[in-house]
Amino acid sequence: MPALVPGEERCPLCGKVFEAVGQGCRPSCPLARGCRVVCCPSCGYSFPQESGWAGRLKGWLERRKESQG
Amino acid sequence: MTPPTTGSARIQPLDHKEIVAAPRTLILVGNPNVGKSVLFGALTGKYVTVSNYPGTTVEVTRGSAEIGGGRWHVLDTPGTNNLLPMSEDEQVTRDILLREQEYVCLQVCDAKNLRRGLLLAAQLAEAGVPFALALNMADEAAARGFRIDVDRLSAELGIDAVQTVAVQRTGLPHLLQRIPEARTSRFRPRYDDAIEAAVEEIEPLLPEERLSRRSIALMVLAGDESLRSWLASRVSEANLARLDESRRRLAARYPESLRFVVARQRLAAADRLHEQVVTRGRISAGSTLARRVGAWSTHPLYGIPILLLVLVVAYFFVGVFGAKTAVDFLENAVFYDRVVPWTEALLRWLVPAGPVQEFLVGPPGLSFRDTNGFIIGKYGLVSMGLAYGMAIVLPIVATFFLAFSVLEDSGYLPRLAVMVNKVFKWMGLNGKAVLPMVLGLGCDTMATMTARIMETRKERVIVTLLLALGVPCSAQIAVIFAMLGSLSLAASLWFTGVIILVLFLVGWLAARVIPGRGSDFVLELPPLRVPQFGNVLVKTLARMEWYLREALPLFVLGTLILWGLDRTHMLGLVERAAAPVVVGLLELPEQAASAFILGFLRRDYAAAGLFQIYQPYMTTGTMTRVMEIQVTVALVTVTLFIPCIANFLMILKERGWKTGLAIAAFVLPFSVGVGAGVNILMRRFF
Numbered sequence: 001m002p003a004l005v006p007g008e009e010r011c012p013l014c015g016k017v018f019e020a021v022g023q024g025c026r027p028s029c030p031l032a033r034g035c036r037v038v039c040c041p042s043c044g045y046s047f048p049q050e051s052g053w054a055g056r057l058k059g060w061l062e063r064r065k066e067s068q069g
Numbered sequence: 070m071t072p073p074t075t076g077s078a079r080i081q082p083l084d085h086k087e088i089v090a091a092p093r094t095l096i097l098v099g100n101p102n103v104g105k106s107v108l109f110g111a112l113t114g115k116y117v118t119v120s121n122y123p124g125t126t127v128e129v130t131r132g133s134a135e136i137g138g139g140r141w142h143v144l145d146t147p148g149t150n151n152l153l154p155m156s157e158d159e160q161v162t163r164d165i166l167l168r169e170q171e172y173v174c175l176q177v178c179d180a181k182n183l184r185r186g187l188l189l190a191a192q193l194a195e196a197g198v199p200f201a202l203a204l205n206m207a208d209e210a211a212a213r214g215f216r217i218d219v220d221r222l223s224a225e226l227g228i229d230a231v232q233t234v235a236v237q238r239t240g241l242p243h244l245l246q247r248i249p250e251a252r253t254s255r256f257r258p259r260y261d262d263a264i265e266a267a268v269e270e271i272e273p274l275l276p277e278e279r280l281s282r283r284s285i286a287l288m289v290l291a292g293d294e295s296l297r298s299w300l301a302s303r304v305s306e307a308n309l310a311r312l313d314e315s316r317r318r319l320a321a322r323y324p325e326s327l328r329f330v331v332a333r334q335r336l337a338a339a340d341r342l343h344e345q346v347v348t349r350g351r352i353s354a355g356s357t358l359a360r361r362v363g364a365w366s367t368h369p370l371y372g373i374p375i376l377l378l379v380l381v382v383a384y385f386f387v388g389v390f391g392a393k394t395a396v397d398f399l400e401n402a403v404f405y406d407r408v409v410p411w412t413e414a415l416l417r418w419l420v421p422a423g424p425v426q427e428f429l430v431g432p433p434g435l436s437f438r439d440t441n442g443f444i445i446g447k448y449g450l451v452s453m454g455l456a457y458g459m460a461i462v463l464p465i466v467a468t469f470f471l472a473f474s475v476l477e478d479s480g481y482l483p484r485l486a487v488m489v490n491k492v493f494k495w496m497g498l499n500g501k502a503v504l505p506m507v508l509g510l511g512c513d514t515m516a517t518m519t520a521r522i523m524e525t526r527k528e529r530v531i532v533t534l535l536l537a538l539g540v541p542c543s544a545q546i547a548v549i550f551a552m553l554g555s556l557s558l559a560a561s562l563w564f565t566g567v568i569i570l571v572l573f574l575v576g577w578l579a580a581r582v583i584p585g586r587g588s589d590f591v592l593e594l595p596p597l598r599v600p601q602f603g604n605v606l607v608k609t610l611a612r613m614e615w616y617l618r619e620a621l622p623l624f625v626l627g628t629l630i631l632w633g634l635d636r637t638h639m640l641g642l643v644e645r646a647a648a649p650v651v652v653g654l655l656e657l658p659e660q661a662a663s664a665f666i667l668g669f670l671r672r673d674y675a676a677a678g679l680f681q682i683y684q685p686y687m688t689t690g691t692m693t694r695v696m697e698i699q700v701t702v703a704l705v706t707v708t709l710f711i712p713c714i715a716n717f718l719m720i721l722k723e724r725g726w727k728t729g730l731a732i733a734a735f736v737l738p739f740s741v742g743v744g745a746g747v748n749i750l751m752r753r754f755f
Binding site: 012035036052053058061 | 613
């Protein structure tokens, strides 16, 4: 099963904002297990979810931005 | 109204008598994901019924609410971007508006994405439906710097617009006051003279029901087939024929479909309104330039130099910096000078001399390239599997992902889709097909699955074939860039020209051979902006993680297969068996056969194998003419080669065994054939 983390995603192609859970785009893919690719429900564009190390970096950047006002 | 009898209630059902007794109906409409259901919940409380809309699998939710001192029946419709339906969800929403009697609408839109909301508002206005507008997520819009002139918006539309934050119930009391006063909007998008004349001509032929004749006329002209059965029961056969004739005459005036033309002109009207009512804080300073560059990037003429510039920058960044500087450092300074000798030394220290040590790292005193050790050897897990994955492909894909993330974050990708729309249409596809193609540049396996968004079987098969045949995935394109970086410009042009020509020819032929009809595509363009450093970094890291999780295990598997073939002396047999094709037909070195074997697992792994064969000459700049021809031929063959194993399995799952095997049976000999053809031509003309 796709290993998506709950959270809001914004499609880099069409700009749609959607909830990631349930949008793992390839449950039938032979490599789906643990896959973090999310699929936009509006245009079908797929992109890796920014979780894991990327998620940590994103969180750190956001915290830094907030602390700088 | 009476709730449908089909479907089952999933939540505690509402007292049906109460629904039926409600004298007035409120229908919630809006784009997907704008907080419509949250607002519905806030209005109706927890007692609602969820059931399938009759004859469909689409769910609609009903409840009741106290509004303006009276009881209202409230109906939540599926999210829609258009009253010209392109999906079952959108058709259900349009049919509800078409068939229900005596209702008012509440359009919920995302205040931070108002353009999309205004496109729908324009259609509700055209339809003559009384409605009020909830500008939901107003807090998020404000946080992102959007300022909406609500009074002006209300005045321009001629209806009430209220800012809300549904999750906090902010603005709801005010909204509830405005709903009973909902009225029809005076906003009317104007179309070009030909469309306006056609609307005027067919309006008298149409029935005047819940939606205005003008609105139905536009749906008919745009070719809304889902409306046909509704029309057939209300319009005489003679008038139906006149409608078809008017539509045909109008369609002949435009190169694009009428659906697209109508949508584009309506969007332009919504855009003008958007310009008048929305300002965006700090970003608006550079927005004029951004809009201008954005417009150029989709222009059929100016768009081409912009695309070429993007490709050239990507080529130098990936092909020169990534493939030369970064690969040279990681491969030699890190892997072959340190990781491989250190791992070998560690294993020799840990494992006593003997057959086990020899099995793992080969006999002492020999270069790893001359041994067949399991960990360190010619096909060793570390010296080949990890070295290919981490030292050759990773730096190349990392630079490519960085370039791709910049394009993605800048908003250029959807513009690229718009620009090549016409090209794809000529091949029998539409702009929507560009999405799987662009996605194929990331991963063909995902893109094959995304071919589902194509509406007809014909389009899905063509897209799958083109993806399998000639769209290199990100990892492969990165290695291709790397190899092209060491070729002369002429050889690079040979490669690029052949791939583009093949894609065109196959797509064009496939569009004519595979039966089915084409469809239209409308894509909203996000604003063009300067990429944010943090965003680019996060996106690149996310893609690299994905690559390491997905590609690296297959690299290791590929190495294991090669190692197994080598240990059992099968590799020599395979190379000899493939020699008539690899050496005889393609005139490549014999060891290129092992690269093609790797190509069955991943095409970028195959390209990495080829990269390694020629790397010493590339680095020292001693590539001969024959070598350039060989690299070009090998690259063409590998690019057109059978898709990687994951993609192949996906094709079988998505398109079925017959189509999947037919695609593979076509692609394998075709790729070799084209490679052989390029070899003959280049040896003669290069």
